[in-house]
Amino acid sequence: MYERKRRKxxxxxxxxxxxxxMLVLLIIFMVTAPLITQGVKVELPKASAEALSEDSKPPMVASVNAEGEYFLNVGNSQDTxxxxxxxxxxxxxxxxxxxxxPVVVKGDGRVPYNEVVQLMxxxxxxxxxxxxxxxxxxxQ
Structure with a gap:
């Protein structure tokens, strides 16, 4: 009859x-990675706030007042x-x-949060x- 061939x-x-x-996952990660990393990096204190040490350099203070005007404590026009x-x-x-x-943000208490974030x-x-x-x- 018929002879069957054995297959290996x-x-x-x-x-x-x-x-x-793998390629689908790569595309998903490439699309989602920029969405995850948005935002302003702020180093939050791990304990109660402490003043800057006396021997550190004087900080650069960027300020925003209640009217939303910007100021910087560098140069001749610090009050303009x-x-x-x-x-x-x-x-x-x-x-x-x-x-x-060091850079410090000084915001008026009446300034909307958005103004401080925009400054940051x-x-x-x-x-x-x-x-x-x-x-x-x-x-006090």
Whole structure:
């Protein structure tokens, strides 16, 4: 009758489905990674707030008043309001001269939270690695 041919067992793994799954996961991670990393980096204190040490450099203080005007304690015009672009240029220039200068944000208590966040984003774009928040002591 008919003679059956014996087939040898195939010992190969088909990796095509694994490659397809890997490529789909790669695309998902590439799309979601930028969405996860949005925001302003702020180093939150791990304990109660402490004042800057006496031997540290004097900080650069970027301020926003109740009217939303920006100020910086660097240069001759510390009491005159400046635009956001001028503030960013001045901060970047100061950080080029002294890169380890601490930067502190001083916001009026009546300023909307959005104004303070916009100032922090502005400082981040100017190259400030970390920003501190200035507060008054609660004890009076």
């Amino acid at each position: 067992p195939v010992s190969e793994i088909n990796v095509v489905p694994y490659i397809d799954v 309001p400046m635009s956001a672009e001028d503030l960013a240029v001045l901060v970047a220039k100061q950080l080029q001269q002294e890169p380890d200068t 984003v502005l400082l981040q774009r100017a190259g400030v690695p970390s920003v501190g928040l200035m507060t008054d002591s609660s004890e």
